[in-house]
Amino acid sequence: MKRLLPFIIILGVLGVAVGGVLYMTRSNSGGGSSASGGNTSPQAKASPAPTLGPVKAGVPGADPPHTTGVANAPVRIEEFGDFECPPCGAFHPILKKMREEYGDKLFITFREYPLPIHDHAVPAASAAEAAGLQGKFWEMHALIFEHQNEWKLAFDVRPIFEGYAKQIGLDVERFKRDVNSDRVEQRIFLDGKRARAMGVNSTPTVFLNDREIPFTLLPENSLRVLIDNELRAASQK
């Protein structure tokens, strides 16, 4: 038995390590099972995806929220994002593509959740919110995400965002004042409050009809499957 003991210890540690990684990757991705591709049966596809988290109601965020599409659309997507986070930047073109593909069937909301680890996340969120006060949130949102790599390493991002403001035709003087206004700060605070109430602690966290989409299912193809599932479920009601 003593001869076997070191090997038993080694195998035990290996088992715990592999089990731990599997458990962590699952819980990090929202606790769901793996992405359902083309192999699922029609019935399994029709059910509103066991891969999504439970329904979360939370508290209201900034009002009015930044949205696209019609409010009674069958599929509502709510993203809690940070403009400086690389995966949020990568998710931006995916969501844009979904909006083009599904049109009025999608109602998209963006919520500010700037993380403290990013130096420019709050200024970026403030710039987008300030543009929103002049009715151009989505234009600024797109510019900030699309040029993420250009501003994230800058020392001072204010002139860059003011340049974007000019580019999309904002009143730049008003924009400069709004960026530091209580109203903008309040909006970011309220979105953060909603994020915490819904259990968000990383970005991007995306909800589909109030249920969290596991991070691993955010790539284009798996997201499309989830949206199709919701559309199918809505048409059967």
Next chain:
Amino acid sequence: MVSVENTDFRTSTKWIYVVAALLALVGLTDALYLTVQHLSGRSVPCSVTGGCEEVLTSAYAVVAGIPLAALGAAAYFSAFSLSILAAFGYRSAARLLLPLVATMVLVSVWLFYLQAFVIRAFCQFCLLSAAITIALAIVVFFGWKKGS
């Protein structure tokens, strides 16, 4: 591979390898955490020194398609296994441990250089790993000196 069992292996040397195994276990946990972070890909508010994300999403975080953290975990697991075997008196395991840990130190130095001068961001869990590797090297060297 590791077949030479030596009953004369002194108790104090055995304990040195037990310490090495424990250090390797801490390193393994750290490397596994980094692997999970790398695979999950999300931005998490995880910072003491900042820079976790810059380091984990940098081009240097993947070698031949494998996350560097996973290679680190494999190295720590090997170090753990060899330390346990050495603690049970397998001298050949003790001998294999030395070049393994020396390689780990060299890789850690290289990664520290990358963080300091190339990526210009430090990730605290990567720094912890470097510290564990150096501690492991000291313990293993001590064990080798005592055992030889």
